[in-house]
Amino acid sequence: MQFKLRAPYKPTGDQPEAIEKLVEGIKKGYRHQVLLGATGTGKTFTVANVIQQLQLPTLVMTHNKTLAAQLYAEYKDFFPENAVEYFVSYYDYYQPEAYIPRRDLYIEKETDINDHSPDVPTGRDHRRVCFSHLRLGRP
Amino acid sequence: MIIVASVSAIYGLGDPDAYRANVLHIEKGAIYRRNALLRQLVDVQYQRNDLEVKPGIFRVRGDTLEVLPAYSEKESIRISFFGDEIEEIVRLNPITGEVIERPSQLDIYPAKHYVTEENRMEKTLQDIETELEERLKFFNQSGRLLEAQRLEQRTRYDLEMLREVGSCAGIENYSRHIDQRAAGTPPWTLLDFLPSEYLMVLDESHMMVPQIRGMYNGDRSRKEVLVDYGFRLPSALDNRPLKFPEFEKLMGITLYTSATPGPYEMEKSQQVVDQVIRPTGLLDPKIDVRPTRGQIDDLIVELRKRIERGERALVTTLTKRMAEDMADYLLESGFKVHYLHSEVETFERVGILRDLRLGVFDVVVGINLLREGLDLPEVSLVAILDADKEGFLRSTTALIQTFGRAARHINGEVILYADRMTDSMKRAIDETNRRRAKQEAYNEERHISPVGITKAVYDITSRLANVAPEEKDKPRNARELAAKMQQRELENLLTELEKQMKAAAAELEFERAAMLRDQIFELRAIIIEESDMPPWKKQKALAGMMP
Numbered sequence: 001m002q003f004k005l006r007a008p009y010k011p012t013g014d015q016p017e018a019i020e021k022l023v024e025g026i027k028k029g030y031r032h033q034v035l036l037g038a039t040g041t042g043k044t045f046t047v048a049n050v051i052q053q054l055q056l057p058t059l060v061m062t063h064n065k066t067l068a069a070q071l072y073a074e075y076k077d078f079f080p081e082n083a084v085e086y087f088v089s090y091y092d093y094y095q096p097e098a099y100i101p102r103r104d105l106y107i108e109k110e111t112d113i114n115d116h117s118p119d120v121p122t123g124r125d126h127r128r129v130c131f132s133h134l135r136l137g138r139p
Numbered sequence: 140m141i142i143v144a145s146v147s148a149i150y151g152l153g154d155p156d157a158y159r160a161n162v163l164h165i166e167k168g169a170i171y172r173r174n175a176l177l178r179q180l181v182d183v184q185y186q187r188n189d190l191e192v193k194p195g196i197f198r199v200r201g202d203t204l205e206v207l208p209a210y211s212e213k214e215s216i217r218i219s220f221f222g223d224e225i226e227e228i229v230r231l232n233p234i235t236g237e238v239i240e241r242p243s244q245l246d247i248y249p250a251k252h253y254v255t256e257e258n259r260m261e262k263t264l265q266d267i268e269t270e271l272e273e274r275l276k277f278f279n280q281s282g283r284l285l286e287a288q289r290l291e292q293r294t295r296y297d298l299e300m301l302r303e304v305g306s307c308a309g310i311e312n313y314s315r316h317i318d319q320r321a322a323g324t325p326p327w328t329l330l331d332f333l334p335s336e337y338l339m340v341l342d343e344s345h346m347m348v349p350q351i352r353g354m355y356n357g358d359r360s361r362k363e364v365l366v367d368y369g370f371r372l373p374s375a376l377d378n379r380p381l382k383f384p385e386f387e388k389l390m391g392i393t394l395y396t397s398a399t400p401g402p403y404e405m406e407k408s409q410q411v412v413d414q415v416i417r418p419t420g421l422l423d424p425k426i427d428v429r430p431t432r433g434q435i436d437d438l439i440v441e442l443r444k445r446i447e448r449g450e451r452a453l454v455t456t457l458t459k460r461m462a463e464d465m466a467d468y469l470l471e472s473g474f475k476v477h478y479l480h481s482e483v484e485t486f487e488r489v490g491i492l493r494d495l496r497l498g499v500f501d502v503v504v505g506i507n508l509l510r511e512g513l514d515l516p517e518v519s520l521v522a523i524l525d526a527d528k529e530g531f532l533r534s535t536t537a538l539i540q541t542f543g544r545a546a547r548h549i550n551g552e553v554i555l556y557a558d559r560m561t562d563s564m565k566r567a568i569d570e571t572n573r574r575r576a577k578q579e580a581y582n583e584e585r586h587i588s589p590v591g592i593t594k595a596v597y598d599i600t601s602r603l604a605n606v607a608p609e610e611k612d613k614p615r616n617a618r619e620l621a622a623k624m625q626q627r628e629l630e631n632l633l634t635e636l637e638k639q640m641k642a643a644a645a646e647l648e649f650e651r652a653a654m655l656r657d658q659i660f661e662l663r664a665i666i667i668e669e670s671d672m673p674p675w676k677k678q679k680a681l682a683g684m685m686p
Contacts, residue, residue: 013416013581021412026338026392030409034344035396037414038423038574039543043396046414047340050394051141057334058141059391062342063350065145071342072143079141083169087144087329097309099364106370107644107653109309130142132164134332135182137175138140 004081005052007045015042019049026054044071048078073119083138085130086120144329146350149381151314151326163247170223173204180206183249192233195250202226207233209250214239216247259319260305264298266316270372271295278369286369294372315377322374325381330389337391341404344395345536348403354380398543399536415574416581417546420589423575424521424542424551426568431525434556435465438522439472441554446474446501450519453544454504457525457532465524466504479505487634507532508541519548526564527557538567549589633662 011019018035025033037043051058060075062068065088076084097109120126161183165171180197181187185206188196195209204218215233219226230239271294278287300307310317314326341347358379365371381389395404405411415423429437438454445452454469456462459480466478477491477500495503496517508521521544526533532541545551555564582589640655 009418012418014414015416015418018412018414021410022394025410025412030392031390032393032404032407032409033395034400034404034408034411035394035414036398036400036411037396038398038417039540039546040417040419040421041414042418043342043414047394047396051338054338056336056338056392058338058340059148059330059333060141060143060340060342061148061347061351062143062145063346067342068143068145075141075143081170083140085140085142087142087148089145089147089150096358096361097365097370098361099368099370101364101368105653127147128162129164130329131332132162133140134142135175135179136163136165137172138170 003052003055003079005048005078006080007048007078011045011049013041015046015049018046019053022046022050023053026050044074045078048075051079069119083133085133086126087130089127142329146347146354146380148329149351149354149386150328151311151378151380152328161249164244165218165225165228165247166244167225167228167242169225171225173220173223176204180247183247185209185250206247208247210248216245259317260301262319263313263316264301266319267294267298267301267313267372267374270316270374271298274372283369286367288369290369290372293370311378312371312375313378315374320377322377324377325385326377326379328381328389330381330386333389333391339391339393341393341395344397344404345399345401348395348401351381351386352383355382399539401536415577417578420578420582420587421546421549422551422578422582422589423571424545424553425575426542426553426555426571428526428555428557428560428564428568431556431558434524435468438554438556439469441520441522442469442474442502445520448519448550449498450548450550451495451498451500451515451517452502452520452522453508453518454502454522455508455524455532455541456504456506457528457530459506461524462504462506469502469504474502475500476502476504479503479508487638508544515544516547518545519550519552521545521553523553523555525557526555527559527561529561529563533561533563535563535566535570538563539570542567542571630666633659633666636662 018037022033022035035043035046037046047060060071062071068086068088072084072086098107099105100107163176163179163183165176177187177197177199185195185197187198189198189200192207194207194212197204197206199205202220204220206216206218208214208216213232214230217227217229217231219229227241228243228245229241230245231237232239271291275287275291278284278290297307297309297313301310301313314320315322315324318327320326359376362371362376362379366373366375395408397404400408400411442452454465456465462478466476469476475498477495479488479491491500491503492515494500496515521541523533523538523541526538531537542553545553557564581587636655636659640652640659643652643655
């Protein structure tokens with residue numbers, strides 16, 4: 001089973017060149033490459049095309065959970081036939097356990113498990129499903 | 140497979156996830172490598188046996204895989220494949236063949252989970268016990284009796300819970316013993332489970348890389364205090380995110396994507412690929428630098444121009460005080476303006492931004508306009524005050540990102556109020572002009588005229604706006620209205636308190652945060668009590684919210 005990119009449009013602007021350069025770079029053995037993309041130039045679509053051409057399992061890391069949900073929805077749309085998983089844990093929502101010696105104050109761990117994101121189906125342990133699919137070799 | 144993850148990917152899996160990860164989750168219609176599935180069944184202690192029928196075995200016949208779960212004699216699971224695709228999942232009675240259910244997804248639990256887990260738990264408990272003894276000796280010898288007592292009480296209680304229930308609050312702090320890892324070794328993370336050759340995409344790398352780098356130290360300093368004062372055993376320090384060098388070792392073939400890549404990735408990368416042309420033909424905004432003298436009057440003139448055209452504006456100041464004053468002043472001058480607090484939580488911010496799009500407000504004043512959700516197609520002007528004051532929010536990176544907030548509109552324009560040109564400003568302006576020139580040349584060559592985005596499919600605010608409540612549950616009469624009002628007020632209050640709690644916690648005012656937390660619990664209880672849930676649901680909700 002291959003990655004199958006489905007999109008109603010083709011790469012435009014300098015996307016085709018960016019895709020080609022990145023793919024070529026990886027073929028040359030480059031381990032680190034920067035895609036310097038201005039806002040609104042379709043970086044996600046460029047990356048999706050790179051995934052499509054390389055057929056490599058991919059981990060996308062992002063710095064906050066709102067963006068994670070947004071990217072998850074976008075990739076699911078681009079690759080409707082492939083496994084797209086969401087891996088965000090309670091570490092992203094919680095107030096960790098702490099102690100303030102100066103005031104002799106102990107704060108217990110507090111977890112806020114409410115995820116307001118409309119992009120991510122609820123009622124599902126995403127981390128577990130993600131692991132299981134990794135083990136089962138879902139392409 | 141594509142995994143979208145937050146920074147949680149570099150955290151230890153902590154709790155007995157090691158076991159939970161062994162659960163095989165299968166879905167109808169999904170594609171699996173069949174051999175991987177069979178191998179996994181063996182890994183979780185199922186035996187392949189095509190002759191005998193007993194729990195804990197599986198067999199393969201043609202395109203059908205049959206699993207007899209170890210934990211149930213009353214059912215067998217039949218999985219039909221079409222190639223590598225799961226065509227059907229059927230739960231049936233193994234003797235009569237009667238169909239129980241045709242689920243769309245199913246979990247298969249390990250065959251010998253209990254045995255192995257119990258043995259391991261025994262070893263884990265012993266190890267915790269040993270460490271506790273050592274630590275108590277240390278505290279007692281140094282005369283720190285309070286710490287000794289505190290530690291003993293908590294750890295003994297946790298040991299009891301682990302023994303009886305198999306889990307305890309904060310179990311992740313014992314993960315070194317549970318995983319049977321050596322002291323100081325990195326925890327198991329998601330990255331350890333990825334194939335050896337994979338593509339890693341660090342989205343918004345100028346934020347992502349520093350975040351990954353900072354995780355370990357923040358975690359360490361907090362935990363060291365807990366260990367020092369006897370709240371935790373020293374092994375709790377091994378329940379932690381990866382150190383940056385550990386992360387680097389696990390990185391795949393990496394793509395850093397950003398409009399403003401940071402120094403780390405610029406140095407590491409073997410190629411920087413430029414992508415500045417927008418599919419819409421939209422250009423980077425025009426940049427104008429103006430003196431601070433008379434800036435308010437100038438700003439008001441500029442704002443009026445935009446509002447007359449039905450466009451919106453963002454104004455960014457450097458301090459909270461100035462943002463508030465500015466918002467007040469604009470309000471008095473008759474603008475529909477809102478002040479975006481830095482501590483405003485995502486959901487509330489979405490509301491404000493939705494209102495900006497809808498025209499309830501024309502101007503939003505804030506300090507940090509780099510946070511998510513601010514890509515609004517209606518915004519044609521971004522005004523930056525104190526642009527020449529050096530600092531995080533006026534760095535080259537922050538400025539370029541802030542300029543980008545006006546890059547979704549055909550008339551996108553940025554005004555910087557400044558009396559001198561800082562290096563950061565110069566670099567940011569030069570880069571933006573370079574991009575704009577390239578974009579213009581491209582458009583000219585192909586006779587493209589930019590198209591404003593009227594409704595971007597993946598505009599986060601518009602999607603979140605769909606969740607906006609109100610309209611749907613309009614009250615039918617006055618009594619309902621009164622009840623609704625009250626409840627909504629309670630909920631507003633709750634949101635406000637939660638916001639304050641998080642802000643207090645972020646400022647390390649834990650005492651205040653704890654007080655607010657208690658109020659929140661009280662309030663939540665009232666809301667649940669007063670809601671129109673059925674009694675059983677109420678009880679469940681109340682039980683679920685206990686701290």
